[in-house]
Amino acid sequence: MKNIDDIAKLAGVSKSTVSRYLNNGSVSSQTKQKLDEIIQTYDYQPNQFAQSLRAHRTNMIGTIIPRMNSHAVDETVKGIKTICDKLNYRLLLNYTNLNTELEIDALETFYRSKMDGVIFMATDITPEHIEVINKVRVPVIIVGQSHKDLHCITYDDYQAGYLVGDLLGQKGYQHIKFFGVTESDSAVGIHRKNGLIAGLQKHGIQPSISITSFHYSEALIDVEKELQTHKHYDAIVGATDAIALAVHKYQSKHGISKHVVGFGGDPVTEIVSPPIQTVPYAFEHAGEVAMDMLDKMIQHQPVEKEIVIGIDQTFKK
Amino acid sequence: MKNIDDIAKLAGVSKSTVSRYLNNGSVSSQTKQKLDEIIQTYDYQPNQFAQSLRAHRTNMIGTIIPRMNSHAVDETVKGIKTICDKLNYRLLLNYTNLNTELEIDALETFYRSKMDGVIFMATDITPEHIEVINKVRVPVIIVGQSHKDLHCITYDDYQAGYLVGDLLGQKGYQHIKFFGVTESDSAVGIHRKNGLIAGLQKHGIQPSISITSFHYSEALIDVEKELQTHKHYDAIVGATDAIALAVHKYQSKHGISKHVVGFGGDPVTEIVSPPIQTVPYAFEHAGEVAMDMLDKMIQHQPVEKEIVIGIDQTFKK
Numbered sequence: 362m363k364n365i366d367d368i369a370k371l372a373g374v375s376k377s378t379v380s381r382y383l384n385n386g387s388v389s390s391q392t393k394q395k396l397d398e399i400i401q402t403y404d405y406q407p408n409q410f411a412q413s414l415r416a417h418r419t420n421m422i423g424t425i426i427p428r429m430n431s432h433a434v435d436e437t438v439k440g441i442k443t444i445c446d447k448l449n450y451r452l453l454l455n456y457t458n459l460n461t462e463l464e465i466d467a468l469e470t471f472y473r474s475k476m477d478g479v480i481f482m483a484t485d486i487t488p489e490h491i492e493v494i495n496k497v498r499v500p501v502i503i504v505g506q507s508h509k510d511l512h513c514i515t516y517d518d519y520q521a522g523y524l525v526g527d528l529l530g531q532k533g534y535q536h537i538k539f540f541g542v543t544e545s546d547s548a549v550g551i552h553r554k555n556g557l558i559a560g561l562q563k564h565g566i567q568p569s570i571s572i573t574s575f576h577y578s579e580a581l582i583d584v585e586k587e588l589q590t591h592k593h594y595d596a597i598v599g600a601t602d603a604i605a606l607a608v609h610k611y612q613s614k615h616g617i618s619k620h621v622v623g624f625g626g627d628p629v630t631e632i633v634s635p636p637i638q639t640v641p642y643a644f645e646h647a648g649e650v651a652m653d654m655l656d657k658m659i660q661h662q663p664v665e666k667e668i669v670i671g672i673d674q675t676f677k678k
Numbered sequence: 679m680k681n682i683d684d685i686a687k688l689a690g691v692s693k694s695t696v697s698r699y700l701n702n703g704s705v706s707s708q709t710k711q712k713l714d715e716i717i718q719t720y721d722y723q724p725n726q727f728a729q730s731l732r733a734h735r736t737n738m739i740g741t742i743i744p745r746m747n748s749h750a751v752d753e754t755v756k757g758i759k760t761i762c763d764k765l766n767y768r769l770l771l772n773y774t775n776l777n778t779e780l781e782i783d784a785l786e787t788f789y790r791s792k793m794d795g796v797i798f799m800a801t802d803i804t805p806e807h808i809e810v811i812n813k814v815r816v817p818v819i820i821v822g823q824s825h826k827d828l829h830c831i832t833y834d835d836y837q838a839g840y841l842v843g844d845l846l847g848q849k850g851y852q853h854i855k856f857f858g859v860t861e862s863d864s865a866v867g868i869h870r871k872n873g874l875i876a877g878l879q880k881h882g883i884q885p886s887i888s889i890t891s892f893h894y895s896e897a898l899i900d901v902e903k904e905l906q907t908h909k910h911y912d913a914i915v916g917a918t919d920a921i922a923l924a925v926h927k928y929q930s931k932h933g934i935s936k937h938v939v940g941f942g943g944d945p946v947t948e949i950v951s952p953p954i955q956t957v958p959y960a961f962e963h964a965g966e967v968a969m970d971m972l973d974k975m976i977q978h979q980p981v982e983k984e985i986v987i988g989i990d991q992t993f994k995k
Contacts, residue, residue, distance in 0.1 A: 421791070423770075430752035438746055438773055451787045453740075454771035456755055470768045474738070474791060577945070606949055613951035628894070632923055633950055634930035 371399050383661060387498060401663045421451045422655065423471030424480045427459045432602070432627040433644050434482060437504060440648020441480060448656055450477070459484060459575075465493050472497040478655040480504060480648075484575075485545045486511070500658035504651050506548050512658065513667045514651045518548045519556035521640045521672045525598060525622050526560020526568075534596040534620065537561060537568040540584060540608070541600045542575055549600050553624060557598060569594070573604060580607035588612075596620040602627035605637045643670050688716050700978060707812070718980045738768045739972065740788030741797045744776045749919070749944040750961050751799060754821060757965020758797060765973055767794070776801060776892075782810050789814040795972040797821060797965075801892075802862045803828070817975035821968050823865050829975065830984045831968045835865045836873035838957045838989045842915060842939050843877020843885075851913040851937065854878060854885040857901060857925070858917045859892055866917050870941065874915060886911070890921060897924040905929075913937040919944035922954045960987050 365383075369376045372395045374388075382388045382396050422445055426434050438454065445452045453476070455467035464481070468490075471479050478500040483490070486508045494501045494511065503513045529537055539557060544550040554570070561568055569591070573583040580599070584607045588594075597619060599605030605623025612618060613633075623630055626641030647670045657664045682700075686693045689712045691705075699705045699713050739762055743751050755771065762769045770793070772784035781798070785807075788796050795817040800807070803825045811818045811828065820830045846854055856874060861867040871887070878885055886908070890900040897916070901924045905911075914936060916922030922940025929935060930950075940947055943958030964987045974981045 421787075428752075429746060429755055430749055432747055435745075435747035439775070442773060442775070451783075452773065453787075453791075454773060456759060456769065456771060458756070458759070466768075470738070470770075474770075577949070610949050610951075629946055629949065632894070632927050632946065634927075 368396070368399055368403075371403075372396055390495070400661060418477050418659070419475045420449060421453060421474070421476050422478055422480065422652070423453050423455060423467070423474070423476040424482070425455050425457055425464055425467045425471075426482050427457055427464075427484055429456060432629075433505075433625055433642065436644035437482060437648040437651075440645040440650075441652045442648075443645075444649050444652035444656070448652075450652075450656075461485070461487060461489065465489055468493045468497055468501070472499060477659045478502070480651050480655060500655055502651050502655050502658070504647060506546070507667060512654065512664065514647050514654070514670065515548065515667060516642055516647070516670050517672050518552035519559075521624055521642075522553040522556025522558075523560040524556075524672060524674060525624075525640060526557040526566075527563055528560075529596050529598070529620075529622070530561055530564025530566055532596075532620075535566065536594045536596075537566060538587070538591070538594040538597045539568045539570045539600070540573045540580065540587075540598070540604045541570055542604075543572060546575075549624075553600055568598070573607075575601060575603060577603045577607055580604045581610060584608050584611050594619065596622070598622045599624070601625055602630055602637070602639055605630065605639065606633065609633050609637055641673055643673065646670060685713070685716055685720075688720075689713050717978060735794050735976070736792045737766060738770060738791070738793050739795055739797065739969070740770050740772060740784075740791070740793040741799070742772050742774055742781055742784045742788075743799050744774055744781075744801055746773055749946075750822075750942055750959065753961035754799060754965040754968075757962040757967075758969045759965075760962075761966050761969035761973070765969075767969075767973075778802070778804060778806065782806055785810045785814055785818070789816060794976045795819070797968050797972060817972055819968050819972050819975070821964060823863070824984060829971065829981065831964050831971070831987065832865065832984060833959055833964070833987050834989050835869035836876075838941055838959075839870040839873025839875075840877040841873075841989060841991060842941075842957060843874040843883075844880055845877075846913050846915070846937075846939070847878055847881025847883055849913075849937075852883060853911045853913075854883055855904070855908070855911040855914045856885045856887045856917070857890045857897065857904075857915070857921045858887055859921075860889060863892075866941075870917055885915070890924075892918060892920060894920040894924055897921045898927060901925050901928050911936065913939070915939045916941070918942060919947055919954070919956055922947065922956065923950065926950050926954055958990055960990065963987060 365379050369379045374392055378388055424441055442452055457463035457467055480502050482504045483506045486506055503511050507513050507515045541554045542550045571587050573580045588611055597608045599608055602623035602625040605621050608621050621637045623637050623639040626639050630637040630639045650668055654664050682696050686696045691709055695705055741758055759769055774780035774784055797819050799821045800823045803823055820828050824830050824832045858871045859867045888904050890897045905928055914925050916925055919940035919942040922938050925938050938954045940954050940956040943956050947954040947956045967985055971981050
């Protein structure tokens with residue numbers, strides 16, 4: 362078992378630099394990388410310093426949420442909160458209304474408020490995000506999107522799309538309409554779409570694809586425009602439950618009841634009649650996994666770079 | 679114009695006590711009351727100390743939210759956020775899942791994190807809440823409930839209930855079922871219900887009343903039990919939109935389409951078919967009003983004790 366002196370010698374830095382590193386203080390990225398490696402190699406557990414480390418910690422966690430009235434956000438925060446309660450962290454949320462500038466500001470606010478770590482429910486990760494995440498020097502975990510330079514919890518969106526495509530093919534549908542979203546959201550805009558295309562391709566089907574908005578009311582306008590002029594589809598897929606609900610609204614207004622599929626497991630898909638088929642996502646579980654991972658990072662324990670949450674294949678009804 | 683010396687003399691306390699008071703520090707409740715009165719009487723504007731006060735401030739606002747996946751919470755936070763952005767405050771949220779213990783803890787966490795003020799979206803205010811609110815010594819505003827000892831933003835729930843009762847009477851409905859909630863939530867459980875009863879009474883109608891839960895899935899069970907055995911109602915009122923949606927679900931499952939009314943203006947009431955009639959609440963406006971009021975309190979300007987947000991009477995369709 363190595364102690365802090367050994368670590369300092371191995372890294373060729375002073376003991377106080379190691380201590381600063383352990384307390385999430387400022388060290389160069391080169392030193393940080395070196396210390397990361399040494400600590401991982403020797404499986405260094407800084408538990409003997411837990412008491413002193415603790416003094417530097419606030420036991421507060423910040424979470425950045427892009428919107429409020431959302432099943433996905435609600436469930437994810439529930440999961441984060443469960444683990445926070447278990448591990449005696451306080452959870453504070455920062456609501457950014459899908460605005461990049463506010464997200465950057467939220468990261469800085471959490472850093473200044475001395476949060477021990479941050480969970481960021483992201484839709485789009487820009488170079489500006491990366492810059493500030495590197496700057497704030499507290500552990501940050503992204504939920505919902507993948508990024509090569511960041512710790513992430515993601516969903517198997519390709520698989521979710523594939524399952525739906527394969528299922529629709531099996532059921533004998535021929536003319537499929539897909540309402541997707543912008544590719545700047547790579548999870549939903551790219552992976553989910555590509556999975557669907559591949560699942561349908563297995564059955565020799567090529568879907569018609571339009572791009573619409575994440576917002577129900579904006580999607581409703583696009584859906585109306587498209588479905589009023591193209592009536593030959595026998596199944597319609599929304600890239601999200603909100604989009605699927607817009608399709609449902611259009612159909613019930615016009616007395617149509619073609620098969621509609623969404624993604625996310627929003628309970629509203631059950632309230633409407635007929636219910637919409639939706640692929641449930643394990644948002645709450647993802648929140649728990651994210652907070653467990655963040656706690657390990659705060660304690661300088663080794664963690665995975667990315668954890669992919671699987672899709673429950675039994676959803677088919 | 680009085681200065682801080684005059685205020686101290688008038689109150690019979692030291693200048694440092696006045697300064698402590700102005701900086702939200704600890705002063706006795708007796709002294710606080712005396713200083714409140716003097717400052718209000720002489721319309722004392724501590725602007726000349728703004729700079730020094732500012733140094734003691736973090737420009738951070740805490741908001742306690744009882745749940746996430748809620749139209750009311752979403753809209754209220756939007757309103758709060760708009761004013762925070764305008765006045766250069768940072769907004770942090772604490773999610774308490776309708777748990778009193780977590781609410782108490784949230785108040786203390788915000789106090790320890792040196793928030794300048796707190797907005798509390800409450801459903802039930804217990805003596806424990808009052809105790810901690812008095813203890814934390816930062817301005818706290820309650821949104822959604824009224825309490826004689828606290829600053830509040832409330833809705834005219836009685837009027838909302840009355841409008842619905844009167845409207846149903848005018849439309850000629852005779853047998854009205856009302857699904858209410860516990861009276862421990864006085865806004866919804868008492869005022870909204872009493873308004874409905876009074877509005878119906880004007881037309882000589884007495885509703886049948888059952889108590890159910892705020893949660894859709896729990897309400898669905900109660901609604902099924904009641905409506906399966908009592909089929910003679912010609913209109914059904916839910917104390918909230920979630921309850922009205924449970925009634926809608928029951929009806930669409932059984933091919934029934936009696937008139938359903940809810941409260942809150944949740945957009946889901948528009949997605950379902952047929953749409954549910956709902957009384958819109960100005961949640962976003964209430965959030966703006968609350969944050970404006972909180973800012974005044976932080977600056978020690980006089981504010982109203984309670985502001986009642988009116989109901990838009992044009993909702994009738």
